[in-house]
Amino acid sequence: MSSEPVPSDPAGSPLLSMSGIVKDFPGVRALDGVDLEVRAGEVHCLLGQNGAGKSTLIKVLSGAHTPDTGEIRWQGRPVTLSTPTAAINQGIATIYQELDLVDGLSVAENIYLGHEVAPGGITRRRAQNAAAGEVLGRLGHTDISPTREVGTLSSARKQIVSMARALSRQARLIVMDEPSAVLAQDEVENLFRVIRELTGQGVAVVYISHRLEEIRAIGDRLTVLKDGRTVATDLPAASTSTSEVVSLMTGRSIEYVFPPRPPKPTTSRPTLLTVDHLSLDDVVRDVSFTVAEGQIVGIAGLVGSGRSELLETLYGARRRTAGAVTFDGRVLPRGRVTSSVRRGMGLAPEERKSQALLLEESVLRNVSLSSLPHFSRFGWMSRRKERHDVTAGLASLQVRPSDPGRPARTLSGGNQQKVVLARWLLGDTRLLLLDEPTRGVDVGARTELYKLIRQIADDGVGVVVVSSDVPEVLGLADHVLVMRDGTAIHQGPADELDETRVLDMILEGTAA
Amino acid sequence: MTQPPDQRTDARSQTVPTDEQARVEAAAARTGAGIAALRDHPALAPVLRNLGLLVVLALLCVVGTSTSPNFLTVDNFRNILVSSSVIGVVTVGMTFVIIGGGIDLSVGALVALSSVWASTVASQSHGAAVMILCAVLVGTGAGIVNGVLIAYGRLVPFIATLAMMVSARGLAAKMADNKTQIVTVQQINDIALKEYAGIPLLAIIFGAVVLAGWLVLNRTTFGRRTFALGGSSEATRLAGININVHTVLLYALSGACCGIAAVMLLARTTTGSSTHGELYELDAIAAVIIGGTLLTGGRGTLVGSILGVFVFTTITNIFILNNLATSVQNITKGVIIVAAVLVQTRATSRHVST
Numbered sequence: 001m002s003s004e005p006v007p008s009d010p011a012g013s014p015l016l017s018m019s020g021i022v023k024d025f026p027g028v029r030a031l032d033g034v035d036l037e038v039r040a041g042e043v044h045c046l047l048g049q050n051g052a053g054k055s056t057l058i059k060v061l062s063g064a065h066t067p068d069t070g071e072i073r074w075q076g077r078p079v080t081l082s083t084p085t086a087a088i089n090q091g092i093a094t095i096y097q098e099l100d101l102v103d104g105l106s107v108a109e110n111i112y113l114g115h116e117v118a119p120g121g122i123t124r125r126r127a128q129n130a131a132a133g134e135v136l137g138r139l140g141h142t143d144i145s146p147t148r149e150v151g152t153l154s155s156a157r158k159q160i161v162s163m164a165r166a167l168s169r170q171a172r173l174i175v176m177d178e179p180s181a182v183l184a185q186d187e188v189e190n191l192f193r194v195i196r197e198l199t200g201q202g203v204a205v206v207y208i209s210h211r212l213e214e215i216r217a218i219g220d221r222l223t224v225l226k227d228g229r230t231v232a233t234d235l236p237a238a239s240t241s242t243s244e245v246v247s248l249m250t251g252r253s254i255e256y257v258f259p260p261r262p263p264k265p266t267t268s269r270p271t272l273l274t275v276d277h278l279s280l281d282d283v284v285r286d287v288s289f290t291v292a293e294g295q296i297v298g299i300a301g302l303v304g305s306g307r308s309e310l311l312e313t314l315y316g317a318r319r320r321t322a323g324a325v326t327f328d329g330r331v332l333p334r335g336r337v338t339s340s341v342r343r344g345m346g347l348a349p350e351e352r353k354s355q356a357l358l359l360e361e362s363v364l365r366n367v368s369l370s371s372l373p374h375f376s377r378f379g380w381m382s383r384r385k386e387r388h389d390v391t392a393g394l395a396s397l398q399v400r401p402s403d404p405g406r407p408a409r410t411l412s413g414g415n416q417q418k419v420v421l422a423r424w425l426l427g428d429t430r431l432l433l434l435d436e437p438t439r440g441v442d443v444g445a446r447t448e449l450y451k452l453i454r455q456i457a458d459d460g461v462g463v464v465v466v467s468s469d470v471p472e473v474l475g476l477a478d479h480v481l482v483m484r485d486g487t488a489i490h491q492g493p494a495d496e497l498d499e500t501r502v503l504d505m506i507l508e509g510t511a512a
Numbered sequence: 513m514t515q516p517p518d519q520r521t522d523a524r525s526q527t528v529p530t531d532e533q534a535r536v537e538a539a540a541a542r543t544g545a546g547i548a549a550l551r552d553h554p555a556l557a558p559v560l561r562n563l564g565l566l567v568v569l570a571l572l573c574v575v576g577t578s579t580s581p582n583f584l585t586v587d588n589f590r591n592i593l594v595s596s597s598v599i600g601v602v603t604v605g606m607t608f609v610i611i612g613g614g615i616d617l618s619v620g621a622l623v624a625l626s627s628v629w630a631s632t633v634a635s636q637s638h639g640a641a642v643m644i645l646c647a648v649l650v651g652t653g654a655g656i657v658n659g660v661l662i663a664y665g666r667l668v669p670f671i672a673t674l675a676m677m678v679s680a681r682g683l684a685a686k687m688a689d690n691k692t693q694i695v696t697v698q699q700i701n702d703i704a705l706k707e708y709a710g711i712p713l714l715a716i717i718f719g720a721v722v723l724a725g726w727l728v729l730n731r732t733t734f735g736r737r738t739f740a741l742g743g744s745s746e747a748t749r750l751a752g753i754n755i756n757v758h759t760v761l762l763y764a765l766s767g768a769c770c771g772i773a774a775v776m777l778l779a780r781t782t783t784g785s786s787t788h789g790e791l792y793e794l795d796a797i798a799a800v801i802i803g804g805t806l807l808t809g810g811r812g813t814l815v816g817s818i819l820g821v822f823v824f825t826t827i828t829n830i831f832i833l834n835n836l837a838t839s840v841q842n843i844t845k846g847v848i849i850v851a852a853v854l855v856q857t858r859a860t861s862r863h864v865s866t
Contacts, residue, residue, distance in 0.1 A: 342752070347750055354746060355747055358739075360811060365739070373733065376733045
């Protein structure tokens with residue numbers, strides 16, 4: 001523990017300063033020269049679109065990733081944060097969205113996990129509870145009992161416990177990754193109160209959020225990231241206009257090539273899917289739209305806006321609580337994937353590796369999984385027909401390497417996605433639901449995937465694409481839905497929208 | 513640090529195939545290019561996959577031959593086959609369940625329950641065919657209960673089948689009134705006595721179950737779905753497969769195997785008893801595990817499981833021939849299980865690291 005006395009900061013010298021941080025991953029440069037400067041006692045907000053490098057930057061700060069080049073100065077001195085423990089010992093704590101608390105332990109045990117109040121290895125429960133109560137008191141939360149089991153607390157309170165843990169470790173900088181995402185409105189106000197308590201004691205907070213109204217309410221200064229670079233820093237959080245922020249976040253240095261949209265058909269194409277006032281508890285609320293044959297419908301929105309849940313609900317992977325889904329003229333039963341698939345729907349889920357693929361199995365078995373009845377009579381497989389059809393399917397999607405016997409695990413992200421597409425194209429899928437189709441797919445392979453998706457649509461298949469990447473939705477889709485807080489706040493043709501307007505709607509919640 | 517970052521990325525992305533290549537090349541150099549080419553031959557694949565177990569079996573044969581003059585005789589091999597047959601049939605069902613990502617602790621108890629139910633005075637009065645049908649139906653029915661509890665009741669397989677294990681044996685004891693029921697139907701007892709072309713009928717039944725199991729596992733959609741379910745139940749569900757129905761079928765199949773095994777045991781012992789099949793669950797799981805099937809599901813072979821059964825039966829056989837205590841025998845079995853799993857996990861972790 002480095003609870004050494006803080007060197008008297010020379011006036012104006014920042015608590016943390018990062019400069020020229022570069023981090024490469026195979027095929028992707030996640031950070032390409034990030035500068036960030038945080039002063040003691042301030043709330044510094046970090047903004048950027050999906051993929052701008054915020055998460056990687058947090059991981060560098062928390063010691064989970066080591067940057068390839070660049071300098072990190074902490075309290076004026078250069079440091080290397082090679083492990084999470086090193087970062088914590090320096091006084092940098094990170095509070096992730098999925099809180100890292102142990103549900104079965106008490107509040108005090110969680111706060112002091114790893115640095116227990118236990119002289120000589122013998123736990124002093126009473127002393128530890130008292131100390132935990134004191135830390136919670138500093139956050140204005142004497143109402144949380146140190147002896148309460150953490151699993152019984154709400155997520156808002158768990159967040160407070162996480163912050164108490166950071167404080168108990170003498171953290172001088174707390175990084176919060178979208179802390180408000182799991183909170184209700186009044187809980188957000190409480191969070192702000194706690195943050196002000198912290199900054200009042202000289203602790204700095206790096207606050208990441210997509211909600212501009214929150215940033216204006218709590219933030220002091222603003223840094224904007226785009227394509228792994230800092231594009232603006234030292235902006236006043238309260239007075240920077242939305243249009244200025246949006247213009248900083250938009251436009252990208254790497255332009256993807258999207259396939260041209262086909263000319264608008266003169267006669268309207270037959271409707272394939274009608275989603276009618278669909279709801280899933282509070283997560284998806286009253287969403288209606290249609291998909292025609294050969295049409296690509298794009299759904300834009302932030303993580304947590306209910307996009308993925310909307311897809312999964314209309315697919316039947318979740319049980320809808322209200323509304324109807326009509327596919328091919330028939331209302332689908334609630335929560336039955338098997339019947340959706342039998343009628344010709346297919347989903348390429350967001351978590352490709354855990355939700356779509358059997359990683360250890362061969363590509364062949366992955367592709368044929370959904371259409372086994374096509375290759376069998378009375379359950380008996382015709383392996384020659386299977387191999388023949390799968391090989392043809394892989395070839396038409398140009399999956400590389402083309403060997404169907406390879407384990408799916410050995411393929412790149414883009415080719416794994418093609419394996420999932422091949423699975424659905426092998427059956428007579430007429431509606432494809434794609435959740436973040438280019439996630440984990442490197443730059444070069446994206447353009448190819450876009451072309452493939454357009455080709456699939458041109459063959460008469462209806463496609464629904466969900467993406468956090470606004471340009472991707474606008475470039476690929478014919479028709480766009482913008483989601484926020486579980487509702488579709490805008491619907492319209494893609495060519496009538498631009499990135500700025502969509503971001504405006506997503507961030508501000510103002511429907512056009 | 514002076515290297516341009518772009519080049520570094522390239523170098524890194526190439527390290528994986530290079531390592532793989534280096535390993536393959538080194539292996540080829542070690543074994544000779546000819547053998548390396550043979551390794552990919554489809555007919556040899558199952559032999560090589562189970563090479564470890566075949567080596568163990570060969571070693572056991574050497575030990576058996578050198579310690580007892582009675583080991584290397586036709587009669588003794590017939591003995592080994594017959595004593596493998598009952599647990600072997602149970603192991604076929606267990607292999608399906610484990611590849612499908614589950615576990616069935618109730619198999620021993622289901623063998624007991626089926627044997628008691630099929631040998632009650634009432635059942636025996638209807639003759640051999642009804643007794644066989646009764647045993648298989650009881651096993652299957654209890655298996656369906658297991659499956660329904662797991663698939664629709666969302667119970668963990670361990671818990672559901674543990675409960676079945678305890679209560680099925682209890683039910684068996686109650687039905688038999690804690691007595692051993694003598695089988696008086698000669699056709700049943702004949703199953704253990706008949707031979708065709710010198711091969712005991714019990715061994716033939718065992719062989720038929722293994723063959724049927726192998727075909728179902730490797731040549732049908734049911735087998736495919738079993739592997740998929742064990743590999744990732746979520747991916748299988750989202751691919752449009754009814755995983756609940758499949759889970760029920762898996763446990764039903766395991767139960768049916770127990771029913772068949774119960775008939776074989778009725779014939780061998782000429783009794784039905786609530787103490788039949790004790791610890792079968794552990795023997796079957798052990799055979800499946802040393803046969804190379806992952807306990808987490810998704811990967812495994814039936815041939816491996818059967819070789820596993822033979823390894824354990826041969827050990828028992830050698831110990832009996834040499835009049836050694838069962839305690840030493842159990843220690844040896846334990847060592848073999850640990851050794852097999854160590855080899856297995858090392859093989860998988862090497863996979864993951866590439």
